[in-house]
Amino acid sequence: MSNPLPLGEPGGCREARERYADQLAGIDCELEALTARDTKLGSIRVGIFFLLVIGFGFAITTGHPFWVFVAVAALVAFLVAVVRNESVRSEMEIRQSQSRTLRRLVRRLDRDWQALAADALGKTAATLQLDARQNALAHDLDLVGDASLFQLVSMAATTPGQRTLANWLTRPVDPEVAVQRHHAVKSLAPARQERLQFYTLAREVGSSTGDPDSFVKWAQSPMWLPSRRWLIPWGNLTAALAVAAIAMLVYATMAENRDLSRISLVVLITIAVVNLSIGSLLLGPVAQIFSIAIQSRRSVEDYAELFRSADLLPTAAPESDQEKHTTESIRGTLLGTAADQESAGHAMTELASIAKAGSLKNSAATFLLYLPLQAFGLWDVRVLKRLEGWKERYRRHAEEWFVALGELESLLSLAALADEYPSWASPDWIQASADSPDTETLLSCEQLGHPLLPDQSRVRNDVSIGPAGTLLLVTGSNMSGKSTMLRSVGLNVALAMAGGPVCCRAMRLPPIEMATSIRVSDDLSQGVSFYMAELKRLAAVVDHARELHGNSKVTGESSAAHPRRLLFLLDEILQGTNSRERQIAVARVLGMLVDSGAIGAITTHDLELADEPELARIAHTVHFRETITPDADGDERMTFDYVMRQGVSPTTNALRLLEMVGLGEEGPKPV
Incomplete structure (x- = not known):
């Protein structure tokens, strides 16, 4: 009955730990270099800003063309510095997220339960939705909770991923389904870089306000614009009036007609005040909708990339009596076909273009463009109109996308375990x-x-x-x-x-x-x-x-x-x-x-x-x-x-x- 192995494990786990340590060391070096660049660009931004203020001050007081040129050049340089600095900071955020992901992988290998519980991904109990029988089993066997099998296995960062994995660990299954899952897990195990990228993106998405549960709830909620239809024609009217007023102002300036200039300015100021008041008083829910559906262009692109990760799944599966095996179902839902206009990937590509328009105000580099568009044309309403058109087309599919994403995330979590412990057996x-x-x-x-x-x-x-x-x-x-x-x-x-x-x-x-x-x-x-x-x-x-x-x-x-x-x-x-x-x-x-x-x-x-x-x-x-x-x-x-x-x-x-x-x-x- 007994034939104990010597203490310890074969080299697979040690190799994984060393590999993670090497990757962490490389990321730390990159973060050090990026931090130095960020500090340097920050100093440049401050210097250019002071030059900008001085240039505009002298341009207004003296009207000399040289100072006008200095002010314009400083403004362009400042915008370039802001864009480059934001790019560096974005890269720093990605590296920091990768570092947190790798540290979680290492803590799993070390069985560092305290650190795993302190991680944001460790606080999942309220989202798992287990029934009484599952909870009893999980409590007795340490399947979920602190120092549990779930904590050892899980790299899931989204709510559907955590919920799916917890259910897989606590619920019985047909052998055919278990065999199909295991086949997919073994196929995903060697894709180390792809899995790390997936874990990192899922972590960013899962920690945002646009997490999958909130997104699905928004997709299935009533439309906001139909009961406020007047906002669209009002936005069109104010945009037309603003264009006319700007043309009138240019003409008045060239003709040195001060009365016409004053009228033009009064029209522009009135439109801006009214529209910005509408934005602050009526469009509060729109900002909340944006924070869920298109929190940022990058978060939507992250979703699109997560869905595309279904391409990592094997196209062939073990023979089974099921009409559609597990991986085929996930691939079909997330990737669709070339002609499928309702697949998750195609839908997220569309949503990314809407997010690009909706995220203008979230960037210092584009805020100066967003401000006049909102003030004179209710830009947020125009973006919301496109967003609700997207919602009308895809709302019935959103929930099944994230169910499939949860299954994919669970398979990729199990694949890390298979990669780290190659000596563990296939059941x-x-x-x-x-x-x-x-x-x-x-x-x-x-x-x-x-x-x-x-x-x-x-x-x-x-x-x-x-x-x-x-x-x-x-x-x-x-x-x-x-x-x-x-x-x-x-x-x-x-x-x-x-x-x-x-x-x-x-x-x-x-x-x-x-x-x-x-x-x-x-x-x-x-x-x-x-x-x-x-x-x-x-x-x-x-x-x-x-x-x-x-x-x-x-x-x-x-x-x-x-x-x-x-x-x-x-x-x-x-x-x-x-x-x-x-x-x-x-x-x-x-x-x-x-x-x-x-x-x-x-x-x-x-x-x-x-x-x-x-x-x-x-x-x-x-x-x-x-x-x-x-x-x-x-x-x-x-x-x-x-x-x-x-x-x-x-x-x-x-x-x-x-x-x-x-x-x-x-x-x-x-x-």
């Missing part, structure tokens, strides 16, 4: 056959490891659960590794279902669903004791097993079109009652599960439970043990090798642990 899904249905209900893991443990401290064991009609009974003393083994099984099954690699040398598993009772707590607000809370959890596990068994018996297949069995993982159950009643109750619960065709494992440090006749008949018993040796001072020292061995545990350690913390017979007396 082998098996189907029950008519000739030998029970022999095909065996979950077997060769050199199973706990994926959340640091690589240097992980101990691996061979673990088999099943076939149907049997269970794995894990005995052992406190702290010996029983619960860790259960979670190792559950975490790797979750990885297999999501389509990722598994922390094993080899893994074969049938179509299964998981149910657990590992971390159960009382609920004083509902008046539920610990024992009753545990009974309710066990009842849910039994009901789950019966539900799957009933579907299989009545229809010949489960509701998911595959004959799934329940994999139960139970840790030290029913501790809230006396020993003899506990043994009877545990045997009864396990009998119900086995009779329902479930397979699973249960841990206990109650050695008498292993002798229960009902359990002895169906259980395959293994154990973990401790070793007690004296240290240099003669004090006892307890160590664990976390190696799983055959048979019932020969030792217990509860009293020894009491003595080691000073609570033995010779320990401190009550005051």
Whole structure:
């Protein structure tokens, strides 16, 4: 049963860490150079600005052509400096985002859970939308939350990506879908630079006000302009009046007609005041719409590039009975075809041109152009008209685009794990056959490891659960590794279902669903004791097993079109009652599960439970043990090798642990 590997992992993880360190060093050098350029351009901008002020001052007071030339030249130079400086700062933001992305990749490898939780991408609990069954499973197996499988795997930065990945890790799946996901993950693993670019862009999009959830909500909301139709003709009228007034002003200046000049200026000032007042008083919602739909030209272009990343997916997939496999569906939704005018890529290209017009006010280099356009022609209203025309054409597709984006982001997250741990295995899904249905209900893991443990401290064991009609009974003393083994099984099954690699040398598993009772707590607000809370959890596990068994018996297949069995993982159950009643109750619960065709494992440090006749008949018993040796001072020292061995545990350690913390017979007396 056990054949532990030496501590540590093969070189793949070390190579990934070194590669990330080299990339970070290169980015730090580039950031240093860009910071120096930014400082230099900032100084140049200040100098040119002072020259501009001086030039305009002398031009106005003296009217000399030389100072007019100086003022105009200074203005042009200032605009050029601003554009170049903004370009440098934009490049700095990209490098900083890449640095944050690489640091997250490194922290995952180091299992630096505290830093991962502090990262903006670590605060995701409110967006995941898991049901009660998923939440129970996630809590027991550390699938989501701090120091979880989700934190290890996830490079997802958008809400759809985080939500999709969490659902993949906590929800059962047909083997065909899992195989297709894994095929895509293996194909994406070598695309390192492309994945880094995707992670970086997704991080920028996910942290903006135009995140996918907000974008979809806007796309499905009512139009804003139809109830304010007068703004369009008013904008056209004021634009025409402004052009006429400017022409009149030029003519009056050339003709030295001061009265006509005054009239022209009054018209222009009146139009500007009215339109800017409309902008500040009526167009507040428009600014909010822009912040969501076209926050900036770059954010829309980021979306377009994220959608184009679907081209990284493999065009061929493993054979399956499904009409449309996972990667084909994602590619079709995001890329469409050459003639598809409603694909996500085509739509975002259109939106980028609208964003270009809408982002004039967001740049210092173009704000001087935006100001007269808004003052004399209500530029924001014109952009909004184009934006709502886009929305009318594409609104019914927006949600499916981001569902597909979430799936793509989940596959790319899993691909990082596959690239970093090339020694982790591809799960082998098996189907029950008519000739030998029970022999095909065996979950077997060769050199199973706990994926959340640091690589240097992980101990691996061979673990088999099943076939149907049997269970794995894990005995052992406190702290010996029983619960860790259960979670190792559950975490790797979750990885297999999501389509990722598994922390094993080899893994074969049938179509299964998981149910657990590992971390159960009382609920004083509902008046539920610990024992009753545990009974309710066990009842849910039994009901789950019966539900799957009933579907299989009545229809010949489960509701998911595959004959799934329940994999139960139970840790030290029913501790809230006396020993003899506990043994009877545990045997009864396990009998119900086995009779329902479930397979699973249960841990206990109650050695008498292993002798229960009902359990002895169906259980395959293994154990973990401790070793007690004296240290240099003669004090006892307890160590664990976390190696799983055959048979019932020969030792217990509860009293020894009491003595080691000073609570033995010779320990401190009550005051």
